[in-house]
Amino acid sequence: MPNDAFASQIVTDLFAASRQANEATRAAVADSLPSAAARILACCERGHKMLACGNGGSAGDAQHFASELVNRFERNRRALAAISLVTESSTLTAIANDAGYDRVFSRQIEALGQTGDVLLAISTSGHSPNVVTAIDAAHERGLSVIALTGRDGGRMAEQLNGDDIELRAASDVTARIQEMHLLIIHCICRLIEDAIAAED
Numbered sequence: 001m002p003n004d005a006f007a008s009q010i011v012t013d014l015f016a017a018s019r020q021a022n023e024a025t026r027a028a029v030a031d032s033l034p035s036a037a038a039r040i041l042a043c044c045e046r047g048h049k050m051l052a053c054g055n056g057g058s059a060g061d062a063q064h065f066a067s068e069l070v071n072r073f074e075r076n077r078r079a080l081a082a083i084s085l086v087t088e089s090s091t092l093t094a095i096a097n098d099a100g101y102d103r104v105f106s107r108q109i110e111a112l113g114q115t116g117d118v119l120l121a122i123s124t125s126g127h128s129p130n131v132v133t134a135i136d137a138a139h140e141r142g143l144s145v146i147a148l149t150g151r152d153g154g155r156m157a158e159q160l161n162g163d164d165i166e167l168r169a170a171s172d173v174t175a176r177i178q179e180m181h182l183l184i185i186h187c188i189c190r191l192i193e194d195a196i197a198a199e200d
Ligand SMILES: O=C(CO)[C@@H](O)[C@H](O)[C@H](O)[C@H](O)COP(=O)(O)O
Pocket: 055, 056, 057, 058, 122, 123, 124, 125, 126, 127, 128, 131, 174, 175, 178
């Protein structure tokens, strides 16, 4: 562990870097974030569902997002349909073992995805093969995609079509991008819950 002064400087630097990423990302996603929230609410209100995927920290984000739709974020309201594709261990291990890790999300999309559903695809690099393959599977099955990316958007940004929405964190650092992705997810949840409250 660094000495006290050094540790304190690291903490100061990380908070400063996060603030900088926060402000740059706000400017980058301010216009498209409400559209993403509206897309998700419309999806659920029409009887469709959200699917969410990502690796590592982004797997945590996918679960976090699904939990906040199914259960609640800050308000009590009707349940919204969302499934995390990162949590079924028997399914994940079987697909990875039999077909390869690149197929762990796409195979589940083939099984569960229906036209009108929306895939939340999360990757800080934009290059994770299983997320790239998931987007292809989503397009093949008539799902639109909301992509949480960073850096230059990677391969994911090139895959997206005009019906998809990319929310790109303005940073080149994985940890900062993840921090921004969680903030984006919370903004989406807040916008959705405010829209439902205004309807009721
Ligand atoms: O949380 C972290 C790093 O902060 C890691 O677990 C990270 O999520 C993993 O290395 C992922 O495999 C990275 O995947 P991706 O964001 O490039 O799609």
